[in-house]
Amino acid sequence: MSDQSDQSDRPTSDKGAPVPPSYGQINDDVLNAMEKPGYAFYLAVVSLAGLVGLAALCLMYQVQAGMGVTGLNRPVGWAVYITNFVFWVGIAHSGTLISAILYLMRAKWRDAVSRSAEAMTIFAVMTAGLFPLIHLGRLWAVYYIIPYPSQRQIWPNFVSPLVWDVLAVSTYFTVSLIFWYIGMIPDLAAARDRYRSELGPEHVKSRIYRALSLGWSGSGTQWHHYGRSYLFFAALATPLVVSVHSVVSWDFAMSLLPGWHSAIFPPYFVAGAIHSGLAMVLTLLIPMRKLLHLERLIEMHHFEMLAKTIILTATIVGYAYGVEAFIAWYSGDLVEWQNHKWRMFGPVAWMYWLCVVCNVLIPWLFVFRRMRTHYLSLFVISLLVNLGMWFERLMLIYTAQAHDFLPHNFGRYLPTWVELGITAGSFGFFFLFFILFTRGLPTVPLSELKEHIAQKEIPPTPKPCQHRVGQRLPQHRPSVLAVFSNAGNLLDAAKSCCDSGFEVMETFSPVKLEPLTEILKLKKSPVRFFTLVGALCGLAGGFWLAGGTALVNSLTVGGKPPLSWIPFCVVGFEGTILLGSLANLLGLALFARLFRLETRPCYDPRFSRDKFGLLVSCGPDQIELLKERLSPARPEELHVHQ
Incomplete structure (x- = not known):
């Protein structure tokens, strides 16, 4: 065919x-x-x-x-x-x-x-x-x-x-x-x-x-x-x-x-x-x-x-x-x-x-x-x-x-x-x-x-916000959830709310949106420190395991001395990759809050299919202003959560 x-x-x-x-x-x-x-x-x-x-x-x-x-x-x-x-x-x-x-x-x-x-x-x-x-x-x-x-x-x-x-x-x-x-x-x-x-x-x-x-x-x-x-x-x-x-x-x-x-x-x-x-x-x-x-x-x-x-x-x-x-x-x-x-x-x-x-x-x-x-x-x-x-x-x-x-x-x-x-x-x-x-x-x-598909909907050079945004929503405060069917509209809405003084918000999407990091000026993920520490521990642990084992009986094998550091590089390398990966997984689980059975508050099942969401925290007197700032991005739905 x-x-x-x-x-x-x-x-x-x-x-x-x-x-x-x-x-x-x-x-x-x-x-x-x-x-x-x-x-x-x-x-x-x-x-x-x-x-x-x-x-x-x-x-x-x-x-x-x-x-x-x-x-x-x-x-x-x-x-x-x-x-x-x-x-x-x-x-x-x-x-x-x-x-x-x-x-x-x-x-x-x-x-x-x-x-x-x-x-x-x-x-x-x-x-x-x-x-x-x-x-x-x-x-x-x-x-x-x-x-x-x-x-x-x-x-x-x-x-x-x-x-x-x-x-x-x-x-x-x-x-x-x-x-x-x-x-x-x-x-x-x-x-x-x-x-x-x-x-x-x-x-x-x-x-x-x-x-x-x-x-x-x-x-x-x-x-x-x-x-x-x-x-x-x-x-x-x-x-x-x-x-x-x-x-x-x-x-x-x-x-x-x-x-x-x-x-x-x-x-x-x-x-x-x-x-x-x-x-x-x-x-x-x-x-x-x-x-x-x-x-x-x-x-x-x-x-x-x-x-x-x-x-x-x-x-x-x-x-x-x-x-x-x-x-x-x-x-x-x-x-x-x-x-x-x-x-x-x-x-x-x-x-x-x-x-x-x-x-x-x-x-x-x-x-x-x-x-x-x-x-x-x-x-x-x-x-x-x-x-x-x-x-x-x-x-x-x-x-x-x-x-x-x-x-x-x-x-x-x-x-x-x-x-x-x-x-x-x-x-x-x-x-x-x-x-x-x-x-x-x-x-x-x-x-x-x-x-x-999302990359075609996002502008090629998105402009960053004027200040950094926090993504951890405080409890017992009103919030507005806007639902979009377009990734570009979500980013426009997020930037508009950020420039208007709303500093605490969360987004939901079925895909990874790289420009969101630049627009909201998000901090670099600390997962990299976990990965680095794990890799260094694996490197040291690999050489320690090989060297310590060789000294148990101090046997000369194949004409090589007990402490043969060049062959031990293989053990050190595998330890580096293994512990680095496990530490990377641990960092992801901690900071992304995985290994739980419940999703985030205000989550809509459509966010895993074809919809994008923007959840913005605001005061009771700012709800109408927030809706006004969201309207140019043409949200399909607006939900107020008290």
């Missing part, structure tokens, strides 16, 4: 261009997708749950019979399970790329696809976290690797890249989960208000979304702190994207095996992770857009921009393939060169060239506009990229072990039905959670899409 045919049912302007949706239409399109699903949804859930159940049976058989039921052998000790771990961690990267990095770059096209990409990140990390346990074999021995005080004094070795891996992935999951949930709070409030008006405040849906929305009312105070907090989350998550898959690559690059011991692995793995993640976004969003009737919000333009980004990542991956071959040849290391030649022309050459074709050559077809603006080609190419990236992980992990230094140690590997069953179950696990997400939570960020 082409882009033109897809937009044929949309209303058009006099010039024939599609008319953008309104505030209410955006609200309805997203929340309608959360209504009671049909039989196809339940069939998909049951099928995927059955696939997960079969994988669980395979795992139970493996636990009882032992790891001998897998294809793992000597010398190939890492294979499909570690491949799945690296693959799913890579899939998780596109969510933070789209949400954090593109947010900092002010790329507006990301808004329609960011929520689904963030959800994909959470579920992919959950899936990846299963495989270290599955690969462990003896699941009951997992407590040996948990750092807790005991008489055995067994502590993790913070010089080991495997320990860095645990820290990086757990930090990434925690920060991504907080980032995803914080971004959904305004949209959860919209769902709360809709179900409260349709089903009543005591309905189970109303109660659930009431609890999840944390008392969000869309007040100017909340948006002010929320905007700064979200920006800091994006700033903290951006370096985390680069660090996580770099740390995963060090699981291999820190060894001495040919094919693994390479300095190109960190950027190579990061580019490959983003490449596979963007392909998975296309794989999920193309059918989701059609099935949930989100054609008006997720347009061909968004898929085309994703395709252009995939061209960039495919080029970087292709460059990494070329550099990897060049390094193997130019280094003069005969073992490295023979390993690479075996990978390119030996029995596993089909896997190598499959990766080149699927990960580099086929994505370059997006250079042609017809290929990146047709849903079928977008979907098929995304599937091929996912296939190629999975086999790339298997190729890198398997070939280095099977063809190392000594010819008598060369070996082969074939996965068994147990490994393939668990692998299929991991895909079922991932897709099951994503399908449940599409019916339970807003799949498209309402507030960010509405912000595009």
Whole structure:
């Protein structure tokens, strides 16, 4: 289906261009997708749950019979399970790329696809976290690797890249989960208000979304702190994207095996992770857009921009393939060169060239506009990229072990039905959670899409008020609530009241209005101090944990002294991001007054849909004057609260 045919049912302007949706239409399109699903949804859930159940049976058989039921052998000790771990961690990267990095770059096209990409990140990390346990074999021995005080004094070795891996992935999951949930709070409030008006405040849906929305009312105070907090989350998550898959690559690059011991692995793995993640976004969003009737919000333009980004990542991956071959040849290391030649022309050459074709050559077809603006080609190419990236992980992990230094140690590997069953179950696990997400939570960020409409209604250079405004309304004083349907009218009314001497007011809106901070001369949010203090504590705590642990037994590992400060930088970095994010969340909750079940006084449920409110405190003798100052802004309604 082409882009033109897809937009044929949309209303058009006099010039024939599609008319953008309104505030209410955006609200309805997203929340309608959360209504009671049909039989196809339940069939998909049951099928995927059955696939997960079969994988669980395979795992139970493996636990009882032992790891001998897998294809793992000597010398190939890492294979499909570690491949799945690296693959799913890579899939998780596109969510933070789209949400954090593109947010900092002010790329507006990301808004329609960011929520689904963030959800994909959470579920992919959950899936990846299963495989270290599955690969462990003896699941009951997992407590040996948990750092807790005991008489055995067994502590993790913070010089080991495997320990860095645990820290990086757990930090990434925690920060991504907080980032995803914080971004959904305004949209959860919209769902709360809709179900409260349709089903009543005591309905189970109303109660659930009431609890999840944390008392969000869309007040100017909340948006002010929320905007700064979200920006800091994006700033903290951006370096985390680069660090996580770099740390995963060090699981291999820190060894001495040919094919693994390479300095190109960190950027190579990061580019490959983003490449596979963007392909998975296309794989999920193309059918989701059609099935949930989100054609008006997720347009061909968004898929085309994703395709252009995939061209960039495919080029970087292709460059990494070329550099990897060049390094193997130019280094003069005969073992490295023979390993690479075996990978390119030996029995596993089909896997190598499959990766080149699927990960580099086929994505370059997006250079042609017809290929990146047709849903079928977008979907098929995304599937091929996912296939190629999975086999790339298997190729890198398997070939280095099977063809190392000594010819008598060369070996082969074939996965068994147990490994393939668990692998299929991991895909079922991932897709099951994503399908449940599409019916339970807003799949498209309402507030960010509405912000595009609000920006067109706001004057380009709003003039600030003559003095600063207070937003905490005193009790037992009359106030006037003006309701508007236009963001520009709200700002005009706020400035008019401020210039007339009314210094205490509060605003309500379904979107974040950045000019409001300049017009009302609001103070900078103190959330930044919480974030800074938390980050510094995490930095100091990370080095203290690594250094203190190293001195417990003062063991020399790998020829490194107990206090190896350069490897400890990984621990310090992860601590900085983790505690900085948690402190940022704490600051947002305190200053925006979240984690409560009641909204602000005088709140109207329409403020989460398509209306804007201005609540101004005044004396009993100033009510008529206030109404007079509000009239030029053309309020739709005026309510006096005594």
